[in-house]
Amino acid sequence: MRIDVSKLLEHLNPAQREAVEHRGTPLMVLAGAGSGKTRVLTHRVAHLIATGDAEPRNILAVTFTNKAAKEMKERIWALLGNSHRELWVGTFHATCARILRGHGHLLGFDLNFSILDEGDQLALAKECCRELNLDTNRFPPSLLLRHVSNAKQNFIDPEEYMAQWAGDYLKGRVARFYALYQEKLKGSQAMDFDDLLFFVLKLFLEHREVLDLYRRRWRHVLVDEFQDTNQIQYRMVKLLAEEHRQVCVVGDDDQSIYSWRGADPGNILRFDRDFPEVRIVRLEQNYRSTRNIIRASSSLISKNRMRKGKDLWTANEPGEMVSV
CATH class of the missing domain: 3.40.50.300 (P-loop containing nucleotide triphosphate hydrolases)
Structure with missing residues (x-):
């Protein structure tokens, strides 16, 4: 073509x-x-x-x-x-x-590894909590998973996380959870979305x-x-x-x-x-909004100093006045 x-x-x-x-x-x-x-x-x-x-x-x-x-x-x-x-x-x-799927074997993963959805993650998190005798009222599995996700998104592995929080009782428990969670994932040849x-x-x-x-x-x-x-x-x-x-x-x-x-x-x-x-x-x-919407939104966002400047405009009709 x-x-x-x-x-x-x-x-x-x-x-x-x-x-x-x-x-x-x-x-x-x-x-x-x-x-x-x-x-x-x-x-x-x-x-x-x-x-x-x-x-x-x-x-x-x-x-x-x-x-x-x-x-x-x-x-x-x-x-x-x-x-x-x-x-x-x-x-x-x-x-x-x-x-x-093409190169994970270099990190010790089977190329047919499974990917856990949120339900699978939560089930695994609860299993880890039981093994670590963590009080799930104090350490809700969903909250622990959020801590783990945040660590992964900042490229912090369990060992580094443990070293960072060695003297902190609460974060130390999170670190133990993180380490066991990853150990079980690897043992099952599985990853969560952050692992990808x-x-x-x-x-x-x-x-x-x-x-x-x-x-x-x-x-x-x-x-x-x-x-x-x-x-x-x-x-x-x-x-x-x-x-x-x-x-x-x-x-x-x-x-x-x-x-x-x-x-x-x-x-x-x-x-x-x-x-x-x-x-x-x-x-x-x-191309989407009226002039009054553009004017109102630009006025609000201009207060943010940590941004790249833009001067939005439209050839559309003025439209109704914006009220809050």
Whole structure:
């Protein structure tokens, strides 16, 4: 299927077009709500392929939900045709699971390891509590799992966690729980969702040949909802892209709402430091909301000083006045 490059750029506003066409340096797209960020991502992927700048198999595009990944795939295939199914588009967790299916043996895992859902995790947590004689009123299994999840998202293994909290009675109990929980997971050849990220980063750091393999494979890395990345996800992206520098991140620090599950909006500010040659494109035209909604939301968010500035606007009608 021959792709008409000019048609890919039709109906894009100037900022969207710049984001789609940019090459040569890292790219950060600061995309306000309703500004067409999914269109930019999908058109950028299609444009990379249509211009011959990238082969489908050399592109990695990651996002956070299965729904978003499915939508991205469908939009890209609509632009390119179904012949380009070598594209690797998926969630961070699905991408990591696929990597571990191929290389997890290097960390002692069977390639057919199982992945625990929340119910399985809770059942295992209760089993650990029983073995450790932990009072589940004082140490609820669900709370212990949250502590473990937070540790994993910050790339802290049980040994390091134990060393950090050796003199703390309560955290010391959490450390013992964490160690037993991981021991039982490994013994069952199982992982939880946080493990998928944790062990891929461990794999990249301890087995350079695996990191180099994926660096060569994924010559272009695109990340959606970048404001929702945690420390491990950021480090993975940085490792994959720090040599070829062909990385595009799309996000909006004004829409960061998942800090409670490990998301670090500071990654948007950190990207400038780690990729100082980054080109920043702001998508500021809102296609979804009325002028009064834009005015009210901009007034509120402007009070946050820890953000990248954006000046949202819309050509839509004023709409009703906003009242609280």
